[in-house]
Amino acid sequence: MNVYVTDGTEACFYTAAFAAYADKDCVITSAKRFQLSVGAKVVRVETDAEKQERVLRKVRACDPRAPRDISLILRRGCDTREMTALGYLRLLVRTGAPVRARLSHPAVIEAEQEKRKVTLEAHRFTGFLRFMEGQNGVYYAPFAPDNDILELILPHFLRRLADQPFVIHDTARGLAGMYNGKECVIVQTAEKVDVPLAESEAYFCGLWKEYYRAVNIAQRPHEKQMKGYMPVRYWKFLPEKRGT
Amino acid sequence: MIDAERLKILTESAKYDVSCSSSGSARANKKGGVGNASPAGICHSFTPDGRCISLLKILLSNRCAYNCLYCPNRADADVPRACATPDEICQLTIAFYRRNYIEGLFLSSAVDGSPDATMERMLETVIRLRKVYNFNGYIHLKGIPRADRLLTSRAARYVDRMSYNVELPSEASLRLLAPQKSKESVLLPMKQLALEKRADAEDKGKRRRTFLPAGQTTQMIVGASPETDGRILRLSEAMYRKFSLKRVYYSSYVPVVRHALLPEKCTGLLREHRLYQADWLLRFYGFTAEEIAGEGENLPEDCDPKCAWALKNMHLFPVEINRAPLEMLLRVPGIGSLGAYRILQARRYAVLGFADLAKMRVVLKRAKHFITCDGKFYGSENPTTVRTMLRLEDGAAKYEQLSMFSSPEVSLSALTGQL
């Protein structure tokens, strides 16, 4: 059995898929650590532009929207993401046409589930992301999502806050989207950065916490629902929940 | 700049307005401006009572000339009073918006002075927010009954949504509990806005539709007065038809004020929950109010309204999952709109059996008694057994604590109609 180890990028996944497509019980993974079973052979995959392009062309020919599906699946924050993507790709190529609507096929069920986890989290963070005003007028928003969604949420904030320079920082992956009011670039960062805040920041943050307290209807506690919609692991970056 | 004390006074009583939805508007960001509206609506936080925070809900003033019995801000009440200037509201909205705390502003007010004077200040606030602060985010304005109709229709050109709250489901109850309001004073502006919106939509010369893009909503308090669910649903149905309302919100009564004419206790949340389920059937499942509950009837407590309807109409079931039309799939207890859609999609490629439905995560606990899969039936044919089983599964008792109060529209909760 072959274990194809990729560097986690989409390009490298497509390169690996070139060989893995017909390699029956192989595994593709980008995990840093994994358990090797007896008789497994590790194949380190280097991105190869030509192989990648050939697979991608085939996928696109079957379904022009499939590359986006696969891209979403590969953003999952779990180690089996490459296998889910491979299962979907195999079914797609075997069928030669879009398979998205075959909702009773196991590979499609799995792909849809994983995609949904990514898009749901991206949607949630359009709401849960919090900016702080920096001393230099640049707004800073740190977050640590389960999935790699920085690129998915950036367009939303670029449209919405077009006149506001900002940095959105995925502290878990060390990635930041930086926008200066004109252009946006994604850069690698340290996990922690020091951002001096504007003087008025504490004041508005205080008003927000006051508002949060005031709108709660105390006669009707329903913490379980609150935590269901707003999981505790996200609270670290929410001023209204921090330290509660 | 507004201080914490006034913020508290002005937001505490605005919270009872359950509408927090920010959906339905696709206002774009104009050059040099801040914000846009997101058609799907976004929740920015959740409070410990399980409700979504999407908008900054605030009163311009809580000094009121009126005396609605159930309201903590009524003229006779001894409560701290405060008001904010239009500019203070604008600054706060922008500061919250830039930090991504909120989707926009929900502005409301007590009747401070006269209805016209109040409405004028609200209008001034929204115009200032749009023109001076260049704000393109979401604005919901609560209309003041009896204000001049010109003010109302001007406001509608700047905001995304307006609402006039019916509050009580009959004229008699209004007269008793809210003496300065009347059914007319609320329904007239709703009608006027509906007509103007229609005229705006028919005006082909204009490219951008700017008149109340997210339409109108209203709210009724349930349980403060004696009207039955059947009566309430008929009123909702009529308003959906006549005024093309986007939503009717039902708010089960919370006694904030004590008075001999008012009930002492909270209305159970189960009643509110059942009304939302029934409302869903009206809007998305093709049911009429008549099918759901008789005029003098309340909704059953022990099972959801769709189950209740199906149990009364057993002769229409079971339906074959591979052939039934969409309208009928939607009437099967336990199959929601998402489930029905999945079935329609999947059956184009393969004949669906019972196990396939389970894999597709269609909930079958209730549905199995009402469907056949490829000719096979897996439920129980004895209506009495079915009835008992459905009741046990619905677990009505647990809803006593479940707040359905303004659940977020984005999540796939019970509100998305998985009945």
Ligand code: SF4
């Ligand atoms: S008009 Fe009635 S409901 Fe509104 S603030 Fe005044 S007393 Fe309260």
